[in-house]
Amino acid sequence: DIVMTQSPDSLAVSLGERATINCKSSQSVLYNSNNENYLAWYQQKPGQPPKLLIYWASTRESGVPDRFSGSGSGTDFTLTISSLQAEDVAVYYCQQYYNTPITFGQGTRLEIK
Amino acid sequence: EVQLVESGGGLVQPGGSLRLSCAASGFTFSDHYMDWVRQAPGKGLEWVGRTRNKANSYNTDYAASVRGRFSISRDDSKKSLYLQMNSLKTEDTAVYYCARGNYGLDYWGQGTLVTVSS
Numbered sequence: 001d002i003v004m005t006q007s008p009d010s011l012a013v014s015l016g017e018r019a020t021i022n023c024k025s026s027q028s029v030l031y032n033s034n035n036e037n038y039l040a041w042y043q044q045k046p047g048q049p050p051k052l053l054i055y056w057a058s059t060r061e062s063g064v065p066d067r068f069s070g071s072g073s074g075t076d077f078t079l080t081i082s083s084l085q086a087e088d089v090a091v092y093y094c095q096q097y098y099n100t101p102i103t104f105g106q107g108t109r110l111e112i113k
Numbered sequence: 114e115v116q117l118v119e120s121g122g123g124l125v126q127p128g129g130s131l132r133l134s135c136a137a138s139g140f141t142f143s144d145h146y147m148d149w150v151r152q153a154p155g156k157g158l159e160w161v162g163r164t165r166n167k168a169n170s171y172n173t174d175y176a177a178s179v180r181g182r183f184s185i186s187r188d189d190s191k192k193s194l195y196l197q198m199n200s201l202k203t204e205d206t207a208v209y210y211c212a213r214g215n216y217g218l219d220y221w222g223q224g225t226l227v228t229v230s231s
Contacts, residue, residue, distance in 0.1 A: 040217030049210055049221035050158065056216060093158055097217055100174040102148070102160040
């Protein structure tokens with residue numbers, strides 16, 4: 001199984017500042033035949049289901065604000081929120097869909113400083 | 114508008130069974146892989162399993178924690194997904210979500226709570 005490890009577990013950032021969450025996979029999730037990283041990022045607010053933010057490691061889902069961006073390749077990935085807004089308080093998860101079992105990171109709780 | 118609505122959750126004793134349903138609308142259900150994901154109270158997300166589409170022979174995969182106890186099925190004519198859960202354990206207590214498998218999981222239902230307790 002591919003193990004996904006996020007860092008940090010929690011993060012407090014001031015409004016308007018940058019937030020960065022890291023995700024490392026235990027093996028590469030880059031599929032050589034199409035040069036795509038099978039890595040997604042989700043946002044989950046209390047009492048709500050997760051919401052897909054980013055797929056293919058760096059493609060924003062429709063309707064997601066452009067302050068959210070994803071980067072990385074192979075085994076190391078980053079979710080960046082360029083200017084934190086109050087509504088971004090949530091838990092963020094990375095997920096690999098390179099193979100089954102699909103696996104998630106443990107989550108990163110993002111709060112306002 | 115894509116909608117996924119789970120039902121069938123509730124309280125069940127250890128060793129018991131429960132069947133969850135997920136009603137889909139707003140998209141061509143038969144074209145898509147469909148997944149179940151669960152979340153224990155206060156915990157992270159755990160993938161339960163997947164059913165592929167007809168083009169991929171409706172093949173299923175399961176997490177090791179549920180393999181042999183849970184079974185995923187679908188009825189494309191009813192646009193419905195099912196999760197049959199047998200031999201339930203207290204550690205199966207969670208909110209169960211159905212989700213559309215695509216590039217990642219792009220649509221999720223609101224979830225249904227399953228509580229396994231005596």
